[in-house]
Amino acid sequence: MILEVAILNVIPGEENAxxxxxxxxxxxxxxMAGYISHQLKGCIENSSRYxxxxxxxxxxxxxxxxRQSKExxxxxxxxxxxxxxxxxxxxYKDIEL
Structure with missing residues (x-):
């Protein structure tokens, strides 16, 4: 399993849209093929960051x-x-400890 992590800085005032x-x-x-799950979380300290x-x-x-799909x-x-x-x-990948 691979975890994709993206910090999304949204233009202030555009959060609801x-x-x-x-x-x-x-x-x-x-x-999409290979998709497992996703979560979108909003930042407490900066309301336009996710x-x-x-x-x-x-x-x-x-x-x-x-990324290479029409979707x-x-x-x-x-x-x-x-x-x-x-x-x-x-x-990110899992680390075996």
Whole structure:
């Protein structure tokens, strides 16, 4: 399992519109091959900052399967205009201890 982590800085004043758009966009990502789950959390200290956590079966499910799909174009249309700056996305793996 791979955890995608994205810090989303939304343009101040656009939080409600972003949340409404995300409620539509989550239906896109949840139908993608390799998708396991996702969570969107709002920051307590900064109301225009969110964190998006998405679990994928493999890294390729996100970077190739989702990002290279036609569905991703709709995701971009719904969400990308809300971000300033554009989010950095990182991927994490489980550590065996």
């Amino acid at each position: 972003f949340e409404k758009a995300f409620s539509l966009a989550q239906n896109i990502i949840s139908k 964190i998006l956590l998405v679990e994928w079966k493999t890294l390729a499910d996100h970077t190739e399967g989702f 991703y174009q709709e995701w971009k249309r719904l969400l990308h205009h809300f971000y300033d700056p554009f989010p950095v996305v990182e991927h």
